[in-house]
Amino acid sequence: MLLLAGELHAQFSTERSALSNLQKQKWERAYEQTKKILQKDSVNAVARYVIARYFFAANNPAFQVDSAHQYVTRALHDYTLSSSKEREKMKRFPLDSIIIIRLGERIDSAGFSRAQRLNTEQAYIYFLKNFPSAQQCSRASELRDKAAFEDARKINTYQAFETYISRYPQAQEITKAKALYEKLLFEDKTRDKRLFSYKAFLQTYPQTTYRHEVERNIFEIATAPGTLESYAAYVEQYPQSSYANKARAILYHLLSEEQQAQPLPAALQSDSINQLYQLERLYLVPFFHKNAFGFMDAEGHEVIPAESEDLDPLYRCGNIDEDVLVLPGKVVSRNGGLVYRGEVTSVEDLGAGFLLIENQTCTKVIHKTGFNPGDPCVDEAKVLDGKLLAIKKNNRWSIRTFTGRQLLGFDWDDIAVTGNVVILHRDHKYWLATTDAVSATADQVPLKLKDAFEEVKPWPNGMIWARAGKYEGVFDQQLQVYIPFNEQNLLPAFFGGVAHVASQWSLYNNKGESTGAYDTMMMSKPWVAAKSVTGWRLLEPLNYFTNTQRYDSVFFAGTLAIGIRNDSLLIYSAGRMSPVLRVKRPARIEFIPGQDSSAFFLLQQGDKKILFNREAQKILAVSYDHIQHVGRNIFMVTKKDKKGLITADGKILLPAEYDAIGSLNERTVSLLKARKFGLFDVHRKKLVKPEYSKNLSAYTPAVLIALKGGWYGFIDWNNKPISGFEFSEIQPWSDSLAWVRKNQLWMLYNLKLRKVVLDNVKRIRLIQNKPEEKIAIIQRDKDYGVIHNKRGIVIPLNFSDIVNVGSSDRPLYFTEKHVEEASVFVVIYYNSEGKMLRKEVYEHDDYERIYCPEP
Numbered sequence: 088m089l090l091l092a093g094e095l096h097a098q099f100s101t102e103r104s105a106l107s108n109l110q111k112q113k114w115e116r117a118y119e120q121t122k123k124i125l126q127k128d129s130v131n132a133v134a135r136y137v138i139a140r141y142f143f144a145a146n147n148p149a150f151q152v153d154s155a156h157q158y159v160t161r162a163l164h165d166y167t168l169s170s171s172k173e174r175e176k177m178k179r180f181p182l183d184s185i186i187i188i189r190l191g192e193r194i195d196s197a198g199f200s201r202a203q204r205l206n207t208e209q210a211y212i213y214f215l216k217n218f219p220s221a222q223q224c225s226r227a228s229e230l231r232d233k234a235a236f237e238d239a240r241k242i243n244t245y246q247a248f249e250t251y252i253s254r255y256p257q258a259q260e261i262t263k264a265k266a267l268y269e270k271l272l273f274e275d276k277t278r279d280k281r282l283f284s285y286k287a288f289l290q291t292y293p294q295t296t297y298r299h300e301v302e303r304n305i306f307e308i309a310t311a312p313g314t315l316e317s318y319a320a321y322v323e324q325y326p327q328s329s330y331a332n333k334a335r336a337i338l339y340h341l342l343s344e345e346q347q348a349q350p351l352p353a354a355l356q357s358d359s360i361n362q363l364y365q366l367e368r369l370y371l372v373p374f375f376h377k378n379a380f381g382f383m384d385a386e387g388h389e390v391i392p393a394e395s396e397d398l399d400p401l402y403r404c405g406n407i408d409e410d411v412l413v414l415p416g417k418v419v420s421r422n423g424g425l426v427y428r429g430e431v432t433s434v435e436d437l438g439a440g441f442l443l444i445e446n447q448t449c450t451k452v453i454h455k456t457g458f459n460p461g462d463p464c465v466d467e468a469k470v471l472d473g474k475l476l477a478i479k480k481n482n483r484w485s486i487r488t489f490t491g492r493q494l495l496g497f498d499w500d501d502i503a504v505t506g507n508v509v510i511l512h513r514d515h516k517y518w519l520a521t522t523d524a525v526s527a528t529a530d531q532v533p534l535k536l537k538d539a540f541e542e543v544k545p546w547p548n549g550m551i552w553a554r555a556g557k558y559e560g561v562f563d564q565q566l567q568v569y570i571p572f573n574e575q576n577l578l579p580a581f582f583g584g585v586a587h588v589a590s591q592w593s594l595y596n597n598k599g600e601s602t603g604a605y606d607t608m609m610m611s612k613p614w615v616a617a618k619s620v621t622g623w624r625l626l627e628p629l630n631y632f633t634n635t636q637r638y639d640s641v642f643f644a645g646t647l648a649i650g651i652r653n654d655s656l657l658i659y660s661a662g663r664m665s666p667v668l669r670v671k672r673p674a675r676i677e678f679i680p681g682q683d684s685s686a687f688f689l690l691q692q693g694d695k696k697i698l699f700n701r702e703a704q705k706i707l708a709v710s711y712d713h714i715q716h717v718g719r720n721i722f723m724v725t726k727k728d729k730k731g732l733i734t735a736d737g738k739i740l741l742p743a744e745y746d747a748i749g750s751l752n753e754r755t756v757s758l759l760k761a762r763k764f765g766l767f768d769v770h771r772k773k774l775v776k777p778e779y780s781k782n783l784s785a786y787t788p789a790v791l792i793a794l795k796g797g798w799y800g801f802i803d804w805n806n807k808p809i810s811g812f813e814f815s816e817i818q819p820w821s822d823s824l825a826w827v828r829k830n831q832l833w834m835l836y837n838l839k840l841r842k843v844v845l846d847n848v849k850r851i852r853l854i855q856n857k858p859e860e861k862i863a864i865i866q867r868d869k870d871y872g873v874i875h876n877k878r879g880i881v882i883p884l885n886f887s888d889i890v891n892v893g894s895s896d897r898p899l900y901f902t903e904k905h906v907e908e909a910s911v912f913v914v915i916y917y918n919s920e921g922k923m924l925r926k927e928v929y930e931h932d933d934y935e936r937i938y939c940p941e942p
Contacts, residue, residue: 099180102133109140114147132169133182135162136190143194152197156218159191195221202227208235232258239264245271266296273297282308282530299329306330307492311529313439313474313522315341336456337489340410340440341473371412371421372405372892372899372916373398374925375937382407382423385897387916387924391423404939405892405899410455411442418444418453426457438470439489452478460491471504474522486525494528505545507564511536517543519551519566537566546579548597561595569599581612582628592617596628609641613661614648616641625650627664645678646701647688658688660701667703682718682751689714698722707737718751721769732756732769741767741774749782757782766791773804787822790838801825801838809838818851820861821876826851833865852941855895862898862919864889873900873921881921890939893919901939 105120118141124134139158142151166184169177177183195218202214211231215224232255239247248268252261273295276288285304288295295301306328309321318338322331371382371390381393395414402412411418411426413434418427427444435443440455449464460476467479475494476487483497486509495502501512509525511518516539528534542554550569551562560572561584570577575588586593591604594615605617605624615626622637625648638650638657648659650666656674657666670690679687679698686701689709696709711724720735724743731743741748741758749757751769758765758777765777766785775783781794786801790809793802800812810827818826820835824844827836835845848865854873855862861876865884872884882889886902893899900917912934916925929937 099133099176102137102180105134105137106140109137109144112144112146114141114144114149117141118149130165130168132162132165132187133177133180135159135165136182136187139190139194143190143197152194152201153217156191156194156198159187159194163187163191192222195223199223199227203230206230206234208238210234229259231255232260236260236264240267243267243271245275269296273300277301277304280304280531302328302330306334307488307490308529310334310337310490311488311492311494311526313341313489313526333456333458333490337440337454340455370405370894370897370899371407373402373407373937374916374927375929375933376927378933380937382412383916383925385893385899386918390421391419398936403937404890405901406894408894410436410440418442420455420457424457426455427451427453437468439473441468441470441476441489443468452476454489458491460489461487461493471502471509472507472522475509475525477502488526488529492529494525495534505551506549508551508562508566510543510551516541517553519543519553519562521564521566537562546584547581548583550579550584552577552579563599570595570601580610580628582615594626594628602626602628609643611643611648613646614643614659616643616648623650625659627659627661644676644688645680646686647676647678649676658703660703667701668699679714679716681716685716687716706735707733711743717748717756719769721751723748732767740769740772745777755785768804771804775802775804775806786817786819786825787838792817799827809841810836824876854891854898862895864891864900871902873898881919882917890941892916892939899924903934903938 101120101124105117105124108114108117108120118138121134121138121141124131125138128134135158139155139162141147141155142149142158143155144150163184166174166177166182166187174183198214198218199221202210208231211227211234214221214227215231218224221227235251235255236258239251245268248264248271251258251264252268255261258264272292273288276291277284282305285301285308289298289301289305302325305325306321310317315338318334318341321328321334322338325331328334369384369386371384373380373382374393376393378396379393380395380398381389382391383389391412397415399413409421411420411434413431416428416430417425418431418434420426426442430446431444432447433445435445437443437452441460442453442455444451444453450466451459451463452461452465452468453459461478462480465478465480466482469477471477471486474489476489478485478487480497484499484502485493485497486495486502487493495511499511499513503510503512504522507522509520509522511520518536518539520534520536524532524534538555540553540555544552546552546561549564551564551566553560553562555572557574558572559575559577560568561570561577563569570584570586573586573588575586578585578587580594583595583597583599585608586595588604591606592608593604594602594608594617602617603619605619607618609616613627613629615628617624617626622639623641624637625641627648636650636652636657638652640651642649642651646661650657650659651672654672656670656672656676658668658670658676659665660667668690670692673692675691677689677691679689681687687706688699688701690697690699698706698709698714700706709724711726713725715723715725717723717732721740722733722735724731724733726743729743730745730748732740732748734740745758745760747759754768754770756767756769758767760777763777764779764782766775766783767773775791779793779795780797784792786792789803791802791804793800793812795812798812799814799817801809803809814827814829816828818828820826823837823839825836825838826848827834832846833848833851834843835848836842837844848867850866852864853861854864862873862881864871864873867884869887870884871886871889872880873882873889875881882900882902885904887905888903890901891898892901898919902915902917904913904915906913910931912929912931914927914929914934914937915923918924
């Protein structure tokens with residue numbers, strides 16, 4: 088045993104000596120001893136364990152965690168290669184795997200602590216690479232990810248986070264990293280806030296979490312011009328966008344009534360728009376059911392359910408065609424969609440689909456589809472040229488798009504618009520900009536305002552006059568200078584404008600073309616006569632400005648211009664810069680306006696009178712005192728205060744023997760002679776001689792209404808009676824039927840049968856009164872019914888009252904039958920063809936709530 092103990096002691100003597108020197112802090116001696124051992128024996132767990140402790144000794148100047156880790160790892164490896172006998176010997180050192188592992192764990196902890204002190208991505212990466220079996224690896228991975236995330240946040244670029252995400256897809260911070268990556272990517276790629284950038288971003292990154300924001304910006308910028316075309320183009324390009332339906336709704340309300348009446352284009356269609364489109368074709372009618380009011384359309388379909396406890400009296404009589412309805416506690420659209428919830432004191436339609444809704448505490452701008460385009464409360468608002476919104480708040484005005492995007496801030500005392508030009512007012516100065524230029528600011532195009540002016544006002548034909556000090560000028564709708572700014576006084580004219588400078592006059596036509604200066608001017612549309620030292624010139628500025636002819640004087644007769652030169656008159660017709668007629672003086676010219684687009688003039692030279700048309704083509708020689716055009720190449724002539732009719736070729740239609748002749752009405756003229764009235768058909772040459780007390784009127788082409796002895800009756804063109812003169816009033820109904828009144832009662836008189844077919848009608852209330860269609864509610868005794876001029880009785884005469892709550896073109900009848908025995912009112916709604924749509928039974932108080940009093 089002594090021998091064995093000595094042998095064991097001898098076997099690890101160097102290692103023990105090295106360990107002793109290590110404990111005595113004899114660092115170099117201990118290191119050299121162990122190195123020599125390893126040089127002799129490359130597999131030696133004890134030596135490697137000692138040298139690991141050497142490098143891990145805290146007071147050792149050569150302290151090195153990495154070396155310690157390297158040696159303790161090799162020590163454990165060498166230990167695993169040792170035989171069981173060798174391991175038994177090592178236990179007496181003492182050394183076993185547990186001791187090595189525990190030292191390794193302490194070294195791992197030291198390595199992890201070092202990484203924590205540095206707290207950088209690279210430090211944790213180094214630890215994980217060089218201490219792969221450490222218990223702290225999982226935690227080191229988390230801290231590595233966190234440190235890398237913080238590094239990326241310090242750099243704060245999408246590229247930094249993109250790198251982070253690719254390196255550490257399992258990191259706890261990956262959600263935040265992706266969010267920051269998306270945010271920074273979006274901000275970087277759209278930093279200029281231009282439409283092009285937003286479109287390019289959406290195309291490149293369609294799955295971006297900022298898709299809604301990108302779509303919003305594209306929507307707001309692309310539609311900033313506020314035109315039909317801009318909204319239609321957006322819907323066509325982005326039909327599936329989250330803003331497509333909003334664009335369709337705005338576009339629909341930008342359409343004119345005429346455009347809304349046409350079939351909707353495919354790009355504009357959506358379920359809500361189609362429903363609204365169908366309802367726009369119809370009116371709404373209120374009904375009362377189970378103590379609540381609702382609304383139905385012209386076919387009786389419930390559009391807005393019976394939910395309102397009260398009803399504005401204005402709605403009781405139906406035929407409601409407004410886009411929105413104001414109900415208790417809310418405003419709804421025609422299809423029942425909620426536009427605004429809350430009490431309302433007033434609603435103003437601003438146009439373009441926008442409403443100004445006021446209550447006791449706030450005034451709001453609300454679109455008819457329910458969205459608010461800006462501030463929750465405003466002072467005022469107005470639509471500019473159907474394209475933009477002007478909003479007033481705290482007594483300052485701003486401009487927004489219809490989508491609510493602010494273009495100009497609250498910097499202005501007032502904002503107005505004339506055509507395509509916005510007039511901005513601040514501190515007694517005015518600035519001008521086109522609506523297109525203002526809209527372009529949405530796409531970051533700087534707004535360049537014209538110089539400030541002291542006064543601005545609209546001119547005819549879309550021009551804008553402006554003044555700065557003594558300088559006046561005129562712009563067109565594109566703010567191009569139309570009349571240059573000078574010290575001058577400018578006046579609008581039918582052809583453009585007139586400039587007055589130092590007693591001289593210059594003309595500007597609608598093309599911006601100018602004349603020279605003149606001393607004197609006379610204007611009579613379409614002509615201008617201008618005088619200079621060389622004489623008078625005749626100008627037609629709507630077409631021409633130049634005329635080389637000079638005249639001694641100029642005068643006008645209607646649309647004719649006459650220049651006098653020496654002994655001649657030169658006659659000019661509108662649109663002609665060469666004379667249509669040249670005559671010798673003396674001569675008198677009288678302009679004769681036509682009853683249609685024609686015009687004539689009468690030339691008198693001595694006793695000779697000749698009638699010409701506007702092209703100076705001779706029509707006829709006139710021997711009458713006066714001639715007047717009555718239409719269709721027929722003239723009324725006067726001779727010794729008596730009137731007659733002649734044709735353009737001089738043929739006499741009526742001799743000049745009448746006291747008065749009326750204007751041509753389609754084919755007839757009224758005649759007056761000796762205080763009696765007659766009628767003449769100029770085409771058929773039919774004459775009813777004047778023998779009646781009042782102007783005759785044609786009931787049909789073959790039947791006339793005449794008044795004789797204070798009573799009306801029917802006659803034919805041969806002056807033969809069709810009825811007796813016994814009626815106090817006649818109302819037209821159809822070609823064969825007429826309403827006639829006698830003894831305070833109405834009767835339906837058949838002109839062909841010459842007899843009454845319906846009598847004792849107390850009252851007639853016309854609903855439709857067109858020549859081709861007439862509808863009336865009639866009362867006979869106490870019973871009411873509806874009659875049509877072609878279909879006859881539509882609703883029988885057995886109701887206590889009937890009111891049309893529809894339109895005149897498409898009636899809807901509210902009929903009531905009062906059942907006195909039961910003290911109830913039976914109300915039945917019928918459509919225009921007499922089909923029953925709805926039936927309700929009311930007691931008196933409920934009936935009064937829904938009944939529409941007769942207008």
